[in-house]
Amino acid sequence: MSVAAPGPAALRGIDLARAVRVMLPAVMLVIVACFAAASPTFRSGGNLVHVLINDVTLPALASLGMTLVVSTGGIDLSVGTAADLAALAAALTVTQGGDALLALSAGLAAALCVGVVNAILVAGFGIAPFLATLGILFIGESVQQLATNGGAPIYVVSNFPPLLDRLAHGAMLSIPIPLILLAMLSALTRLLLARTAYGRRAHATGIAPAVARHSGVPVRRVLAITYILSASLCGVAGLLLLATVKSYVPLSGNAFLLDAIGAVFLGTTISRDARPNVPGTLLGVLLFGVLRNGLLLVGWNFYWQQVAVGLLVLVVLGVSFGVRRRGRE
């Protein structure tokens, strides 16, 4: 409670708290070092780019949105829904002969719809985010199955718009375009959360909603913006997925959900005040990607990979929570 003079115990607490904040990067280095030693393929440059593009970029985009949502104290279970519906809308546009720009607009509009509905449910009606977005998750699944005769993929291989193709497979200055896109959106999200009035209000809403309200923060507007931004970022992920595989497979976006949640919470461990933050989230997603890729290359059974990911989440968060609780007592 009071600002007592820091005794030896308090000093130890501070050191431990510092140690916790470097835990995630340290774990990352150790894992990379181990895999690099064990597998020559892992340490090749080509593999690194492969991991970044295929295993990291798409979940990272969804995780950026999740970072915003968790900052406001909520959760968004419909990240996959927004991604899938964006991909579905774009795929249908292309099969109907629409061009790339029209397809992209249709996709973003679909994602935006998901965001607006979430915003109405959470900010307008005050439904708990977990339940509101769970409802949208269910409805989104049905919509996709109804639109595809029970879940048949839509292949758009023939006359795939070249612009869309370049979005996924092109490069600028020999940097793959998906990575450029991710870097730009990450930087923007980082700026938004850490440096704008919106970001400060989002954190305040998450930390102490009653205080935010009593301070005149337009809490409902902050929440509405947050869910719309989250769905939009997921929409970009969905469009990128469509452009990468040139087909729309129903419900494939749900794969982002658990990684996004895990990455955001892992990422909070590098923050001094345990808040969701963009660098931490990116590190979390990267860790998941590297871990899965490395385990695959050293020949682990595919089904054991989730065990490793789960253990990682539990250990890092367990240590972090434990230390922070001791610091408070």
Next chain:
Amino acid sequence: MNDQAGEAALSLQGLVKRFGATRALDGASLVVRRGSLHGLIGQNGAGKSTIVKILNGLLQPDSGSIAIDGRQVVDASPRLIERLGVHIIHQEPMLVPGFTVAEALFLGDEPRLGAGRSPVVSWRTMRRCAEEAIASRFGLALRGDTPLDQLGAAERQIVQITRSLLKAPRVLVFDEPTASLVRSEANRLFAIIRRLREEGAAVLYVSHYLEEVRDLCDTVTVLRNGRDVATLDPARTSVAGMAALMVDRDLGAMFPTRSSLPGAPLLEARGLGRSGAFADLSFTLRAGEILGLTGLVGSGAKELVAALFGLAPADRGTLLLHGRAVMPASPSEAVGLGIGLVPEDRRRNGVALDASVAENATLPGLVRFVRRFLLDRGREQEAVRGLIARLAIKTPGPDAPVGALSGGNQQKVSLAKWLGTGATLFLLDEPTVAVDVAAKVEIYRLLADLAAGGAGILLLSSDLAELRGLADRILVMHRGRLVAELRAADATADEILTAASGGAAGSAPDGIAA
């Protein structure tokens, strides 16, 4: 003291409880005898609620002793206290809202099937026992399967009391039990409490309502600044006499001298009302004025402040701010109009303990630091350093979490939030509760400065010394209405308390168990 009363059922001796620099209790003693009704009165902050929390086992005294039926109690936990037979009836019944009467009565102690040994709860037995228990004690036919939220406040109170009675209490503590009750419900409760006394229970009755205490209790202990300053026989003392004992006489030096000449009307309420909360309120607050507002729990004063800040808008009447008709529908709208609130529940509504001093202090007026979409953190830090200096906030720095500060300094942060936002109307809800004396003086000085600078200040407080020392005028509310407007310079504590408890000063009490 009363000679007929039995042996001491509850005895507190020399209790001391410190919170940081403040002493909530400073050697308080009191003895409740078997078969007696013992009143405990005192202003907010006198230590009443600390005593209740100690009796509940929620707080441990730093020194002093507690004896129940002559047995010393050490390291009391809520469980131990309850085993020793002390039961507390709170102002708001502590019952699970969605439960039925029977579930609430037997929670944790449900009758079981199979001679009480099986793990299966016998709902039939439970309902029957509940209905019998309530009917036999209170002559009230309540169905055991009625959900609590369909009951009135008095009926919920009865459920709570029955729950305690089922455990054969030795000592019953009533903590402001009538605050949420209407007169007829309160009268029923008084009859019940008198019967409990006749049955030999020892009752400690904690209340703000002095007339209630006078009419009900055999003995009254007055608490002031954490000490028992008098134990008296209410039959031989007037309400005004009790009120005079409650008030500290020597705090004059704490208040800044003010020589303000109130200016143009800043806030004008005309017939303001909100159903179920308050009605027909008309008053004017001038620029440069500190307007005191007081009332007991349930008087509507809190609700008035909530309405002015847009938390629960008024639904009748008009409100003029700087001569313009306004009716803030949300706090963010109120803040946009230049209204700031320092809420009573600091830790819940006032400051975010896990956020830094800077983040808290700039939250309401954040837009003033925005330059091309981004927060100018250099200027923000500079402004926060200015606020820390101006309010003498003791903090390791602008980035320290507010939770690491003392209560008084947290409260200064809660006030600092509104400086520099352009607010002209400051609403303060019990701004110095649980605040140490040094911080109190700083806060008073700052409020006087703000008023001198042309702001209007509405000071809701139940601290009479504070109202008389700081305010220009004092509005007193009782059960939703304005009942008195007093010039702070001439108002006596007795006048204010008497008006707040329902009678005009000097008039007859409005018939409690007449």
